[in-house]
Amino acid sequence: MKKDIIFNVIKNSPNSLTAEEIYNDVSQDIDVNLSTVYRTLNNLVEKDLVTKVVRQDKIAYYELANSEPKHYLICDKCNNAYSTDMCDLDKIARKIKRETGFNITSHTLEFHGICPECLKNVK
Amino acid sequence: MKKDIIFNVIKNSPNSLTAEEIYNDVSQDIDVNLSTVYRTLNNLVEKDLVTKVVRQDKIAYYELANSEPKHYLICDKCNNAYSTDMCDLDKIARKIKRETGFNITSHTLEFHGICPECLKNVK
């Protein structure tokens, strides 16, 4: 069924995707409705197979759950998102847990700025 | 003018506010339209007086610019947001800049989990 096809698109994508990107991709192979994509996506998120992250642009991005942490470098010029694992947040999370008693289960981190590509073009 | 009143609400609030919260607050004193609040907010953000952060709930939160970094502990039960500065992201940002050439200008960090209050009630 369509759920598998949608899930595969996410599984095979190196970066997180919007519902629309997923819809466009899936549409090339099968006939599907955008609302079905959204419904399926919510389903996959509920089942913890997919992670949904809302970024500053207010659009939800989906990616495989348990894939590496959701830390992005987002270029404010070209709007591309690069992910990075260059961050030791787990340590910080543990510290917060220890010192505040807040039971942290997930986190999102978004760096904004200008990517090297765009920096070149500015000059 | 109304811009000052709106700005003051933000200035005097210890935590970040939604447009609607600001609207409700301001409405107690003066007659104002919600679209004016939004327009003013965008204005203040443009002038770098106010910072806008979109959280995972897809709602924009506004706070005084240059106030401490935007790191939140958000409880998924009560939905309260606690801010924390217990994180050394500037160091990480510098490292990323150094190693990738990405020119980072800002960042947002959101921890999700259950706050100590709600943890108590669960049991």
Place this chain on the structure above:
DNA sequence: GTGTACTCGCAAATGATTTGCGTATTTTTT
């Protein structure tokens, strides 16, 4: 005083996402 620039309110538009509902399609039960 007349022009020019803001500031606002109001109603309508936007855009991502959700939902109601009727119809297929699959799965379970007998």
Place this chain on the structure above:
DNA sequence: AAAAAATACGCAAATCATTTGCGAGTACAC
């Protein structure tokens, strides 16, 4: 395998935060 129960899906309309067009009101400049 047929009937019953549960899902999956398309379509159109609804949602909800936020934005925008437009016309009226207000302020400050020449």
